[in-house]
Amino acid sequence: MTTLLKIQSSLFEDAGQSSVLAQQFVERWQAQHEDARVISRDLATENIPHLxxxxxxxxxxxxxxxxxxxxxxxxxxDKQIAEVQEADVLVLGIPMYNFSIPSVLKAWMDYVARAGVTFQYTAQGPEGLLKGKKAYVFITRGGFYGDDHAQTALVRQYLGFVGITDVEIIHAEGLNIGDETRDKSLAAANDRIAELLAA
Structure with a gap:
């Protein structure tokens, strides 16, 4: 059975734009995978303690x-790691807070990255052990920062570090600039979801 793990990290919970986009993706994905299992985690409400x-x-x-x-x-x-290990697909909803990821997401990352379990050190350098998974990441921002911003780089680097290298990142930017800009950006993100699921 295919398993999808959805992680959302917006302080606005289900109403956050990154959460909404992640959920829209999951709902469309579920329609194509009716027998799949979906695990949902809201880090803002589950009070993930910092390490x-x-x-x-x-x-x-x-x-x-x-x-x-x-x-x-x-x-x-162990539970945080087990859910990622079991998942074939990861969907992450990530807003930008002060130029980076929410602290609750960083706390979750700290639990998932464990030497000897999700990565290991070798003579050739670190090797991620969570291989063979696909990740879809929805990043929302109030302004425009682009794909090469440090926040995006952090997410890619972290996922790659634990072995998840098949990563699709969808940005929705300019959400606080004005209604027209927000609506256009969110529509583009939804169009990208449709493209990804049609592939």
């Missing part, structure tokens, strides 16, 4: 020596 010394210590403690609290912390981290 701190206590949580990192739990991950670095052997299973036999972990306290009950540490076992709970590790189980949470």
């Amino acid at each position: 701190d010394q206590t949580r990192l210590g739990a991950l670095m403690t052997s299973e036999a020596e972990r306290t009950p609290e540490q076992h709970e912390m590790v189980a949470f981290a």
Whole structure:
């Protein structure tokens, strides 16, 4: 069974433009994959805790020596990784906040990137272990910054680092400039969704 994992990170939850675009993609994708399983995660409402010394210590403690609290912390981290491992397709909704990704998304990324599990170090450099997956990324921005912006580069680099190299990024920019600009940008993003799913 094909599994799709949708991750949204807008503080506006389902009403965020990146969340809306991601959901529109998923709904159209589901219509073509009726037997597929879809897992949805809203990082803004699920209160993903930032990785701190206590949580990192739990991950670095052997299973036999972990306290009950540490076992709970590790189980949470393992769940984030397991969902990505199980997914054949990832859909990410990412707004731009202060020129980068939302902090809740960065927190999620910190849990998913784990040495020996989702990537490994080799003599030739790091190797991602989450191979064979397709990612669709919807990035929304109030202004115009382009595909070569640091935010886009960060997303590509991170996904590639854990082994996800088949990445399609769809930008919807200029959303805060005016109604006409916003509507045109969102329409272009929806046209791109249609193209991707028709391919």
